[in-house]
Amino acid sequence: MSKILRVNMTNLTAKFEDVPEKYKLTGGRGLTSAITCAEVPPTCHPLGPNNKVTFASGIVTGTIAPTSGRISIGGKSPLTGTIKEANSGGMAGQKLARLGIKAIIVEGQPKEKGKFWLLKVDKDGAQLLPADEFVGKGLYETYPRFFAKFGKNVGIMGIGVAGEKLMSMAGVCVNDPQGRPSRYAGRGGMGAVMGSKGLKAIILDDTGGPGVPIANKEAFEAGRKKLIAALQEHAITKPGGALNTTGTATLINVINEAGALPTRNFSEGRFEGANKISGETINETCKKRGGVGMTGHSCSPGCIIKCSNVYPKPDGTELVSCQEYESVWSFGANCGIDSLDVTGELIRLSNDYGVDTIEAGVTIGVAMEAGLAKFGDGKKAIELMHEIGKGTPLGHILGNGGAITAGTFGVVRCPTVKGQGMPAYEPRAIKGIGIIYATSTMGADHTSGYTIAPEILGISGEVDKFKVEKSDLARNFLHTTAYFLDSSGHCLFISFAILDIASGLEGVVEECNGVLGTNWTVDDVVRMGRDIVKMERAFNEAAGFTKIDDRLPEFMKYEKLPPHNVVFDVPDKELDKVHNP
């Protein structure tokens, strides 16, 4: 029987509890959000004693379902003030699930400020250990020391110096299959919440663990096969397909072509240096320089898409994993920087200090707008990242994200929603994703509802990117994502296949039915996704959010974005229809 592990940082206790009935048939975001809604006062200070941080693997995570290694981390966000769930690949999700742990809930706060602890969990139980020796160091130094102490087989969810210093762009770092500190539940500052609880890392050793029980093996197998078939068939997800050969950064040229690649702090939609930071260039450079490159690297075991990469220095030795689309954009086009060596170094520093690459890049863009560096100045951008690591006053500003940085320097062109930096799609040029940014329960977040699929890639039918009547589209994406992807434990990138291939979608539901012994249909699962969003909205409403918060920043309504010279012209009424159709 799987358990909930409750860790109280005030008393320094870790106790197992039975899983309440109401939590038995959910997982991932569905579970972290349910626990947050049940146990966290919506008006509490995110870094105070009354917030909690919950870790939960997806429903099928830990099984052999394809591309399903996600771990969800949720609580109240110090970046947005809303409810938050961020999920990550890497090694932790599967290990937590195989230990028979449905969720870890971390609550309370140590009396002693600046004191940190490790939570070690294995088949024999859980204990809190002093973390003093691991504090204040870069994660490229720290993670190998974790392995040296706890063995190579552990999954780690840890924070870097940014989380220790309570910076709200601090993510939670998960080791990749080779032990790199490179996979992140990055967004929303859950690393700072861990930091506020004095929790440096969770170390999971699933050796001898019970594994994930499967109630209906037949259903599970059938579903799994359907999903595998769909993933292997679809042009974007198949072996040798777009994601597999040029990675997520395959989108750089596509979105640039669409005039929707936010450039120089969202002042333009097309970057003259785009091709130099594209997926194609990443691939070519990897081939030229040698090393692991893009040859089938995956972020977690059991992924059959394998879109990750390991980017080499000029001499072929490793610089960083991974040059993702979002990171290459945020540090690249958004800062006017056209060098993959610079974006690679900035990603490496993000991994080392423990920050979200999207928020970090958006923030450096805002800092450049404020005059702290010139757009395109990679050397200065790297220096700004080091300020975060050093924890200087400037580092504290930047480490708290784009909105705080804009507020501190009086920058009006601040590309955030509910305090969270916008990802790599310009909402003025792609209206649907703008509606998602505005109406997501978690601030500007493309993973809440990836409407780029139909709006740019023609997936599940083509939709004109300039069309503004998209509340129905956005609502469908928000609801579907909440369950099919974020609760099931699958990666966002299965969405290309399951949107286009109906049997793939059914496969996900059947996998869940297999694990849980349920008989859900696709419609049931959409409904459950809707209920998750509804519950999260209720949390936010109780925290003081209104429809006025479901808006894009004002400047996007009066500043025309080149090259299409468009403003964000989706009427407020259309935005309000997303949650009140």
Place this chain on the structure above:
Amino acid sequence: MSKILRVNMTNLTAKFEDVPEKYKLTGGRGLTSAITCAEVPPTCHPLGPNNKVTFASGIVTGTIAPTSGRISIGGKSPLTGTIKEANSGGMAGQKLARLGIKAIIVEGQPKEKGKFWLLKVDKDGAQLLPADEFVGKGLYETYPRFFAKFGKNVGIMGIGVAGEKLMSMAGVCVNDPQGRPSRYAGRGGMGAVMGSKGLKAIILDDTGGPGVPIANKEAFEAGRKKLIAALQEHAITKPGGALNTTGTATLINVINEAGALPTRNFSEGRFEGANKISGETINETCKKRGGVGMTGHSCSPGCIIKCSNVYPKPDGTELVSCQEYESVWSFGANCGIDSLDVTGELIRLSNDYGVDTIEAGVTIGVAMEAGLAKFGDGKKAIELMHEIGKGTPLGHILGNGGAITAGTFGVVRCPTVKGQGMPAYEPRAIKGIGIIYATSTMGADHTSGYTIAPEILGISGEVDKFKVEKSDLARNFLHTTAYFLDSSGHCLFISFAILDIASGLEGVVEECNGVLGTNWTVDDVVRMGRDIVKMERAFNEAAGFTKIDDRLPEFMKYEKLPPHNVVFDVPDKELDKVHNP
């Protein structure tokens, strides 16, 4: 006929307009809020092109009504995101009124960033002049240069470097009768709004101006006499009374005794060094050292209370005007500093850089909590103030106030409401003022409804300070203040006399009737105050504020305040009843 002067900073035009009928019978806050509500989109960025800043004298300002020299400055606040009105004494209010100008509305934004202008207004008209030579300097250097250029008879409303740099604790500085840059419409960052419009200062020369017409001289005279009589009778306001002899800081020992003097960033309610920074000590020190001291200095002509002071250095030469209660507390007890020479220097620097002393002191308290200085370290506190003046990254953090500083450094004990720092009364120990902080339309603000009068001073009947059922009391104070004080143009400090002496209250109404030719009763004026608050609430609601924003910070609900060991225990329902009885 009085006029409205509309200044467009995009086109650099200044044009006179007739006063619309709806604005004819109001002034001060009533007028700035009405114009803000009518012309400013509630969701606009406070520092963007769509915000406006409005300057309006009180209804009787510019006449010989006693203690009525206030000028209101309003718009959308960059500190709180709410509607904002801050008013000040000094020389500007009367001169604006005597020029026959009902309000100045400043709108738009120059295309060229960092370029500043002066608005010069005299009987012949208004013009915008380049301000380059006055930018980037301390106001103790700048104001004398204004007088050298425009004559000694001008009223000035200007911003310091903090406003130029768009810091949200930037106030608007008004010259005192001797030309000091020492009177402030301090709260809410209206100086940053001026800065965002490229307006360095407004220079008012009322020589030969038409003056304020009085419709019913008899009524005016009768009212004025009643108010004078009340002010001269009441123990707090009379010549030789508490305010006149020990200034506003007469309250330090009183509030400390009540266990309600916020100490070391609101962690205690009593300061062991209180007497060293009390009004009594200010008075003694002034007598001992010589100089102007507390011998009847007033902040604007026509004041008969004269609570101001000019504090000397040890050698008797001038250090600063004025050691007010709020400033002495914020830089003193709140920072654990027990030296008037240090608080004096910090006030002087606030005047010089152009910041609100309350917000600055609250911010330094938060910075001390964050470990940037030790509580009690005056030298370091002065260094922190210089950071603001220099505009370093740390200075930008601090210059944006307590909430941004707390956010940047992860400080949970953040004594702000709607982003504005709390003044010098601990809401856990005095519940009514806590209700005011929570439910004011402008964030934590004691001047919105000074319930200290009944709760501590026994004025208008004594009320137990620990009693929590005070929504009725708070509502009455909020409504009464909006009109009787903030719109009529009188100083907050007439409230002691008009609360205790009914004829004083009538006097204010009769003064207004005299100027406007109306026949209002006290009840009419209370109703109009209610309407002002209602209108401001509607603005805030349209800007996204809800009852959840009408709360004190969470830590005050679980941290017990010594010496009474009390939390803020006013139920949310009681808070909600203030505006929804």
